[in-house]
Amino acid sequence: MVQHAEATKRKYRASSEAPPAKRRSAVAFLPAKKAAAEEAQRTFKGKAQKTFSPNESLVGVSGKNREQKPCIRTSSLFKNNPEIPELHRPVVKQVQEQVFTSDAFHKLDLHPHLISTINTVLNMTSMTSVQKQSIPVLLEGRDALVRSQTGSGKTLAYCIPVVQSLQAMKSKIQRSDGPYALVLVPTRELALQSFNTVQKLLKPFTWIVPGVLMGGERKKSEKARLRKGINILISTPGRLVDHIKSTKNIHFSRIRWLILDEADRILDLGFEKDITVILNAVNAECQQRQNVLLSATLTEGVTRLADISLLDPVQISVLDQHHGQSDPERGTLPEVSPLPPDDELDSFAIPGSLDQHVTLVPSKLKLVSLAAFILQKCKFEKDQKMIIFFLSCELVEFYYHLFLRTLPACSGAPASRQPPSASTRFKFLRLHGNMEQEERTAVFEEFSHSKTGILLCTDVAARGLDLPQVTWIVQYNAPSSPAEYIHRIGRTARIGCRGSSLLILAPSEAEYVNSLASHKINVSEIHVEDILSVLTRDGCLKGSRRGTQKSRAAGPQEIQRRATVLQTVFEDYVHSSERRVSWAKKALQSFIRAYATYPRELKHIFHVRSLHLGHVAKSFGLRDAPQNLGVSAVKRRKGNLNRPDLHKKTRGKHRLAEILRSEYSSGIEASVAKVKKQNKHAAPGSQPCRAIRTGRPASAMGKQKQRSPCNGKTQRD
Numbered sequence: 162m163v164q165h166a167e168a169t170k171r172k173y174r175a176s177s178e179a180p181p182a183k184r185r186s187a188v189a190f191l192p193a194k195k196a197a198a199e200e201a202q203r204t205f206k207g208k209a210q211k212t213f214s215p216n217e218s219l220v221g222v223s224g225k226n227r228e229q230k231p232c233i234r235t236s237s238l239f240k241n242n243p244e245i246p247e248l249h250r251p252v253v254k255q256v257q258e259q260v261f262t263s264d265a266f267h268k269l270d271l272h273p274h275l276i277s278t279i280n281t282v283l284n285m286t287s288m289t290s291v292q293k294q295s296i297p298v299l300l301e302g303r304d305a306l307v308r309s310q311t312g313s314g315k316t317l318a319y320c321i322p323v324v325q326s327l328q329a330m331k332s333k334i335q336r337s338d339g340p341y342a343l344v345l346v347p348t349r350e351l352a353l354q355s356f357n358t359v360q361k362l363l364k365p366f367t368w369i370v371p372g373v374l375m376g377g378e379r380k381k382s383e384k385a386r387l388r389k390g391i392n393i394l395i396s397t398p399g400r401l402v403d404h405i406k407s408t409k410n411i412h413f414s415r416i417r418w419l420i421l422d423e424a425d426r427i428l429d430l431g432f433e434k435d436i437t438v439i440l441n442a443v444n445a446e447c448q449q450r451q452n453v454l455l456s457a458t459l460t461e462g463v464t465r466l467a468d469i470s471l472l473d474p475v476q477i478s479v480l481d482q483h484h485g486q487s488d489p490e491r492g493t494l495p496e497v498s499p500l501p502p503d504d505e506l507d508s509f510a511i512p513g514s515l516d517q518h519v520t521l522v523p524s525k526l527k528l529v530s531l532a533a534f535i536l537q538k539c540k541f542e543k544d545q546k547m548i549i550f551f552l553s554c555e556l557v558e559f560y561y562h563l564f565l566r567t568l569p570a571c572s573g574a575p576a577s578r579q580p581p582s583a584s585t586r587f588k589f590l591r592l593h594g595n596m597e598q599e600e601r602t603a604v605f606e607e608f609s610h611s612k613t614g615i616l617l618c619t620d621v622a623a624r625g626l627d628l629p630q631v632t633w634i635v636q637y638n639a640p641s642s643p644a645e646y647i648h649r650i651g652r653t654a655r656i657g658c659r660g661s662s663l664l665i666l667a668p669s670e671a672e673y674v675n676s677l678a679s680h681k682i683n684v685s686e687i688h689v690e691d692i693l694s695v696l697t698r699d700g701c702l703k704g705s706r707r708g709t710q711k712s713r714a715a716g717p718q719e720i721q722r723r724a725t726v727l728q729t730v731f732e733d734y735v736h737s738s739e740r741r742v743s744w745a746k747k748a749l750q751s752f753i754r755a756y757a758t759y760p761r762e763l764k765h766i767f768h769v770r771s772l773h774l775g776h777v778a779k780s781f782g783l784r785d786a787p788q789n790l791g792v793s794a795v796k797r798r799k800g801n802l803n804r805p806d807l808h809k810k811t812r813g814k815h816r817l818a819e820i821l822r823s824e825y826s827s828g829i830e831a832s833v834a835k836v837k838k839q840n841k842h843a844a845p846g847s848q849p850c851r852a853i854r855t856g857r858p859a860s861a862m863g864k865q866k867q868r869s870p871c872n873g874k875t876q877r878d
């Protein structure tokens with residue numbers, strides 16, 4: 162039974178009108194000695210604004226940059242913050258899966274060359290649980306719904322049977338035959354990743370040609386490749402639909418396999434219509450094929466999609482014995498089982514080697530806390546590789562540039578002349594849907610192959626991406642669903658490795674921990690002051706203020722002082738030109754827009770009304786809340802939220818559809834009309850896709866709950 166955290170009973174929600182009385186604020190919470198308290202009084206409480214000289218704020222941060230500038234007023238970070246509720250986190254038993262089995266691939270009835278490729282090219286010997294269960298079932302010719310945790314080896318679970326079956330075909334496959342297997346994945350990076358895996362497996366079977374279609378690439382060259390022939394075709398749904406409509410060279414008469422990888426994401430992104438078009442096109446030319454649906458999370462949408470696209474499927478779910486599911490040590494094949502009961506749908510398996518943390522941080526302290534965390538991991542610890550998730554592309558761009566220009570300098574050298582050690586420690590990268598495909602691919606490759614680095618990204622990187630050796634996942638903004646949470650943290654602790662995650666919540670968002678607990682997700686708390694305390698280790702942030710060694714001890718006042726120095730670095734940077742101020746304001750606006758689009762079931766936790774604009778502005782390095790922004794963006798949004806009917810029709814929906822398409826889909830068309838139409842077609846009562854398997858033409862999925870980008874996902878621009 163999940164206990165409800167005391168956080169739910171908090172009496173105060175931060176509001177711009179009335180800052181709360183603190184019960185446990187970042188200041189009050191720190192155990193200060195009397196003398197230190199006096200200093201704190203001087204430092205932070207005497208006045209809301211603390212004046213720093215440029216030398217003080219930048220000493221050690223940019224040794225060369227000591228020219229005189231006007232004094233900078235940095236308002237107190239530690240005053241008037243909302244209380245941080247005590248987090249009596251509910252302890253729940255997480256669903257666990259055993260990743261590896263002791264069974265070797267050579268136990269399977271596979272072509273010897275395929276086995277030796279797995280062993281020597283992929284360097285793998287033992288199967289994972291999901292592979293052990295899936296491969297024999299798929300080799301038997303059955304349809305399957307495969308669910309297992311993130312990073313458990315699902316890609317090979319379908320790639321190996323596909324390659325095995327195609328190389329064994331009696332009449333040898335010709336390139337000009339066209340596709341025998343169609344693999345649909347939600348994102349371009351995932352398409353590339355799956356393509357790479359298939360390509361490796363095909364090394365001994367050179368007559369079988371794999372190919373990838375994804376948005377952002379020249380359609381003309383894709384058409385040329387299609388004309389030459391692709392036998393294993395990997396694509397994002399949007400791009401494939403585009404080719405189906407406009408390319409004559411695409412035929413599906415020989416399709417033997419249809420794979421839907423990351424099926425929940427495909428649905429979440431509103432690709433129902435595209436999937437329908439694809440299934441209709443395939444079905445029109447071939448009836449006999451195997452269908453496989455894979456997902457790390459079994460959401461309602463996935464089971465519905467399975468229900469309508471799989472024929473008499475085997476359900477493979479790698480839960481441990483505690484949950485009474487299949488036993489990976491069992492030699493027999495899993496029984497055909499009905500789709501899982503509802504309560505199981507709500508729980509997600511999480512790698513046992515993943516330590517999950519949460520921290521409650523007042524908005525004013527959010528920027529310095531994230532920066533302190535990055536400093537701690539990348540400056541004081543070795544070989545750290547971190548992914549930080551944000552709500553929108555603008556946020557990624559903003560924080561990427563802000564950190565890039567400021568944090569490396571904290572290593573004691575100007576950003577432009579970083580010593581190699583600093584540039585390696587603070588290797589910032591970013592990934593989001595507004596980037597050119599070429600750059601996205603380059604970043605993906607670079608981060609994949611790097612031992613260290615900090616990748617700032619949107620949820621475009623949340624699903625399916627296999628980025629080895631990631632040690633930390635930081636969620637600067639909470640995800641819009643538990644499934645998204647699982648996928649984000651699933652970028653670490655893959656395939657049995659250890660990993661950690663940190664979710665940063667505002668005090669008003671503390672109840673989100675309960676929401677996670679109700680899905681059997683356990684997080685332990687790290688206090689914000691523990692995160693900030695690393696700043697006292699950083700000589701570069703000590704400032705030039707005179708003081709005895711004692712008063713410089715790592716006490717709470719010193720932590721606060723250094724946090725303020727760091728905040729000043731950010732504010733200096735942002736306020737160094739009008740252009741940067743307006744850039745920060747735009748990022749703030751993007752945050753508010755995105756924040757307003759959390760799904761309805763989370764609105765009681767994430768509501769724009771809970772945001773203190775002035776405090777949030779601080780986390781963008783802005784010294785004051787932008788006036789016009791407060792009125793236009795927030796009030797308008799509030800109005801919409803009060804009028805769900807209006808909300809449905811806002812331009813945001815259209816913009817959102819465009820954005821999501823640009824992030825995840827073909828990259829050819831960002832058609833708003835298309836999404837509109839899609840929603841219309843997918844109305845309840847329309848023809849279910851089961852018809853597809855029986856040869857009738859399919860319209861959009863009948864019972865499919867509308868998870869169009871606007872109501873299922875949020876405005877993540």
Ligand SMILES: Nc1ncnc2c1ncn2[C@@H]1O[C@H](COP(=O)(O)OP(=O)(O)OP(=O)(O)O)[C@@H](O)[C@H]1O
Binds near residue numbers: 284285289312317
């Ligand atoms: N049998 C194996 N032995 C060792 N490593 C493996 C094995 N199978 C897969 N891997 C590796 O594990 C990593 C994760 O695999 P994969 O990306 O297929 O996981 P996944 O279950 O699809 O994850 P997600 O749900 O996040 O997409 C990859 O780097 C892959 O090469």
